[in-house]
Amino acid sequence: xxxxxxxxxxxxxxxxxxLNKVSVLILGEYGINKKKLAESLVSMSDKFxxxxxxxxxxxxxxxxxxxxxxxxICFVIDVTRKESLNCLxxxxxxxxxxxxLGKACLIVHQPDNHPKLSxxxxxxxxxxxxxxxxxxxxxNIETRANHVSCQILRxxxxxxxxxxxxxxxxxxxxx
Numbered sequence: 436x437x438x439x440x441x442x443x444x445x446x447x448x449x450x451x452x453x454l455n456k457v458s459v460l461i462l463g464e465y466g467i468n469k470k471k472l473a474e475s476l477v478s479m480s481d482k483f484x485x486x487x488x489x490x491x492x493x494x495x496x497x498x499x500x501x502x503x504x505x506x507x508i509c510f511v512i513d514v515t516r517k518e519s520l521n522c523l524x525x526x527x528x529x530x531x532x533x534x535x536l537g538k539a540c541l542i543v544h545q546p547d548n549h550p551k552l553s554x555x556x557x558x559x560x561x562x563x564x565x566x567x568x569x570x571x572x573x574x575n576i577e578t579r580a581n582h583v584s585c586q587i588l589r590x591x592x593x594x595x596x597x598x599x600x601x602x603x604x605x606x607x608x609x610x
Contacts, residue, residue, distance in 0.1 A: 443493070444494075444529050444530065444531055445460075445494065445495065445505060445530050446533075447531050447538065448504065448533075449504065450501060450502050450503050450505065453486065453503050456484040456486055456503075457483055457506050457595045458487075458488065458503045458505050458507075459486070459488070459506065459507045459508070459509060459587075459591060460488050460490065460495075460509070461487060461488070461489050462492075462522075463491065463512065464491060464511075464512075464522040465491040466513075466516070467511050467544060468580075469489045471577070471580050472509075472542070472576045472583065472584065475583070475584040476584045476588065479584045479588060480588055482588075482592060482597060483592065483597050486503065488505070492522065493526050493529040506591075507540075507591050508530065508539040508540075509539070510526065510527075510542065511541075512542070512543055512555070512560065513544045514544065514554070514560075515546060515554055515555075517554045517555060519555075520559065520560070524563070535567045535569070537593075540569055540571070540572055541560070541569040541572070542576065543572065544575065544576045545573055545575055546577065547575060547578065572586045572587065574586075
């Protein structure tokens, strides 16, 4: 039986919530080193337990037992690969709009020699980020994964409610 398009949408409040843990989905084209970023996030997360899931496309495959709720999404694009922008554009169509209210960010992977290799205009990236209220984090996830992870963890901490007196809706002021 084929699933309907509305069933394919990743919803913020679907799945079982994790008690005092945060579940992050890293979504990006195959070939981007999402695993290195995930390992860095988990190793650097000392304020709250973190569960990271990686995928190259949506919808997510059903799992047994059911997957936990996804609390935050990191979209990853590589400025040297036009396909990664296409992957992002297809993925946002299958994401519940509630994620775009401070529960998602855009990681722009820039290799050290990116001006020579860049195939994606930075303005195109900024336009998409503005359209979906995504905070942009620029960095090289190959050589500076820990730096990028620190920035993501600060945003996730606020988004997940672990930072007192701040709410994820305030993150929209940064977009």
